[in-house]
Amino acid sequence: MARPVKKRRICYKPNAYYFKPRGIPVKDLGEVVLTIDELEAIRLADLEDCYQESAAEQMAVSRQTFGNIIKSAHKKIATALVQGCALRIEGGEFTMIERKFKCDDCQHEWTVPFGTGRPNVCPQCGSKRLHHSQRDGDPAGYGKNGRGRNRNRGHNRRQTM
Numbered sequence: 001m002a003r004p005v006k007k008r009r010i011c012y013k014p015n016a017y018y019f020k021p022r023g024i025p026v027k028d029l030g031e032v033v034l035t036i037d038e039l040e041a042i043r044l045a046d047l048e049d050c051y052q053e054s055a056a057e058q059m060a061v062s063r064q065t066f067g068n069i070i071k072s073a074h075k076k077i078a079t080a081l082v083q084g085c086a087l088r089i090e091g092g093e094f095t096m097i098e099r100k101f102k103c104d105d106c107q108h109e110w111t112v113p114f115g116t117g118r119p120n121v122c123p124q125c126g127s128k129r130l131h132h133s134q135r136d137g138d139p140a141g142y143g144k145n146g147r148g149r150n151r152n153r154g155h156n157r158r159q160t161m
Contacts, residue, residue: 005093008037008069009060013096020086030085035092038073045070104129 014036020029037059044055056066080087098111103122112119121128 006061006065008040008092008094009058009097010036010040010094011058011097011099012040012043014039014089017089018086019080021084024084026086030083032076032080032085032087033091034073034076034080034087034089035094036089037092037094038069038076039089040094041066041069042073042077100133101130102133103127104131109133 020026040059041055044050044058045052048055050058052066052070053063056063059066059069061069077087079085096113098113100109100111101119102109103125105127106122106125108122108124110123119130122130
């Protein structure tokens with residue numbers, strides 16, 4: 001009996017869920033399904049340039065599992081591109097995480113779902129002095145090692161003579 005799939009943490013909701021080659025009717029196309037957790041792995045590894053270990057931590061899976069997810073995602077995307085198939089994004093075992101904000105004036109803390117935009121004012125006092133709360137165990141990894149492989153390594157710093 002196979003182990004049940006562990007839910008992956010996702011912090012990105014795609015704006016588009018279907019891609020197809022231009023000029024070919026949908027009825028004439030094959031279709032490849034990319035799960036939302038596979039899309040998140042692509043985003044973290046290829047767009048954000050995160051190391052697999054850091055990306056795996058953000059998704060709450062092992063490094064090996066992350067490697068398997070990214071390998072599957074790359075294969076599906078390559079299949080869609082090379083064979084001219086439509087790419088549909090849906091499904092997968094995941095849970096959406098929320099962003100945490102804190103008001104600098106009244107110290108009120110609240111969560112906002114990803115994809116809803118940054119709040120403009122504190123819901124309690126109306127202040128515009130807000131910041132992203134970086135608590136211990138922040139699922140997005142903001143409070144630990146930062147995001148991306150070059151974070152705090154000096155690769156993007158200006159050289160001064």
